[in-house]
Amino acid sequence: MIEKRDPSPSALNFKGTRATAFCLLICALSLAWIASRDFASMKTPDVLVPAAGFKRHLLSEWFPPLAATPMDTPVYIQKGNEPGGSVLVLGGTHPNEPAGYMTAVLMLERAWVRKGRLYVIPFANIAGFGHTQPQEASPEAILFTLPDGSSRKFRYGSRDMTHTLMWPIPDIYIHKASAQRLSGGESRNLNRAYPGDPNGSPTERLAWAIMEFLRGEKIDLAFDLHEASPEYPVVDAIVAHERSMELAAATSMELKGQGIEVRLEPSPKNLRGLSHREWGDGSGVMPILMETANPSQGRLRGRTDEALALTGRDKSYLKAAGLGRLFVPYEEGGKPLEARVARHLTAIMTFLSMMEFFVDENKAIEIDGLPTYQRLVESGIGKWLNPEEPVRDVLSR
Numbered sequence: 001m002i003e004k005r006d007p008s009p010s011a012l013n014f015k016g017t018r019a020t021a022f023c024l025l026i027c028a029l030s031l032a033w034i035a036s037r038d039f040a041s042m043k044t045p046d047v048l049v050p051a052a053g054f055k056r057h058l059l060s061e062w063f064p065p066l067a068a069t070p071m072d073t074p075v076y077i078q079k080g081n082e083p084g085g086s087v088l089v090l091g092g093t094h095p096n097e098p099a100g101y102m103t104a105v106l107m108l109e110r111a112w113v114r115k116g117r118l119y120v121i122p123f124a125n126i127a128g129f130g131h132t133q134p135q136e137a138s139p140e141a142i143l144f145t146l147p148d149g150s151s152r153k154f155r156y157g158s159r160d161m162t163h164t165l166m167w168p169i170p171d172i173y174i175h176k177a178s179a180q181r182l183s184g185g186e187s188r189n190l191n192r193a194y195p196g197d198p199n200g201s202p203t204e205r206l207a208w209a210i211m212e213f214l215r216g217e218k219i220d221l222a223f224d225l226h227e228a229s230p231e232y233p234v235v236d237a238i239v240a241h242e243r244s245m246e247l248a249a250a251t252s253m254e255l256k257g258q259g260i261e262v263r264l265e266p267s268p269k270n271l272r273g274l275s276h277r278e279w280g281d282g283s284g285v286m287p288i289l290m291e292t293a294n295p296s297q298g299r300l301r302g303r304t305d306e307a308l309a310l311t312g313r314d315k316s317y318l319k320a321a322g323l324g325r326l327f328v329p330y331e332e333g334g335k336p337l338e339a340r341v342a343r344h345l346t347a348i349m350t351f352l353s354m355m356e357f358f359v360d361e362n363k364a365i366e367i368d369g370l371p372t373y374q375r376l377v378e379s380g381i382g383k384w385l386n387p388e389e390p391v392r393d394v395l396s397r
């Protein structure tokens with residue numbers, strides 16, 4: 001006689017396992033949906049509300065093969081009523097360094113050019129704004145409140161060119177013009193790619209387009225705006241090519257007179273691929289790279305969130321300052337973004353005020369409408385941004 005097994009317990013177990021698996025699958029899909037929605041939202045371009053007088057262009061006008069690629073980025077131009085010199089303010093080489101691009105945005109939204117020409121590229125590595133830096137837990141965006149109560153959001157991206165455009169990365173990155181060898185990750189770094197290559201990687205093509213722009217527009221003075229960790233030696237610093245060194249020395253003395261301490265560094269001739277070296281060697285421009293201190297990208301930081309990006313306040317940095325481990329003064333108040341932007345902006349305006357005396361009287365550049373260091377620190381950045389318009393600044397592609 002065949003023993004008849006009771007089917008009910010195993011059938012019940014199987015049913016239970018299937019129900020658990022189904023629930024877990026739903027949970028996993030829900031989490032994936034939420035994460036992908038957040039990730040996709042970073043692809044939406046930030047809204048820009050330029051001041052009257054700016055004309056919008058795209059970088060591909062100076063290097064047509066860049067058109068319809070994720071590297072193409074807006075270029076804004078305002079010409080004064082009187083002739084003079086030309087200046088480029090370039091932010092967003094590294095989209096995780098907000099004082100760099102917010103200084104460019106503030107100039108775009110407030111500047112009124114009286115003499116000369118102002119060029120603003122707020123998001124140089126615009127593809128790098130579409131994602132955050134892997135494993136850094138950085139915020140996706142920073143928010144500013146305007147006097148009318150509305151708010152403006154700007155993305156906080158990654159220093160790298162988009163990973164999907166640059167995958168896989170090589171073990172070693174070789175800078176073509178010099179055969180200098182760097183770690184493979186630097187192949188995604190715009191500020192190691194100059195003078196670029198018209199047929200190279202996305203980073204090299206973007207670098208080439210910026211060089212073509214500098215040459216095509218005969219830019220006199222160009223700023224590449226950055227931030228660095230407070231424990232990094234080149235911070236609160238101006239790095240100048242030999243062609244811009246005299247102007248930079250006069251500016252740093254003037255800034256010290258205003259109580260703004262800056263470190264002046266010559267651009268090393270053997271460190272290739274960087275804007276302060278290659279812009280000057282490959283075009284007629286006087287290049288300046290500037291760094292402010294940003295704890296939200298530092299290695300000693302604790303919790304990394306929007307508050308840290310905006311205030312720069314972090315207990316670990318306070319402790320590090322007490323131990324003498326930082327290259328900049330650091331106090332209880334942190335390193336607020338408005339003070340970092342004010343430092344960049346005041347330095348730019350001081351450089352411009354020196355142009356006619358140290359370069360050429362016909363190269364004067366006069367810009368009104370921008371806040372002084374003190375006013376910006378007191379009022380915050382939101383006070384100087386324009387309310388959003390209904391039409392978004394979407395790339396025309």
Ligand SMILES: [Zn+2]
Pocket residue numbers: 093094097226227
């Ligand atoms: Zn940087």
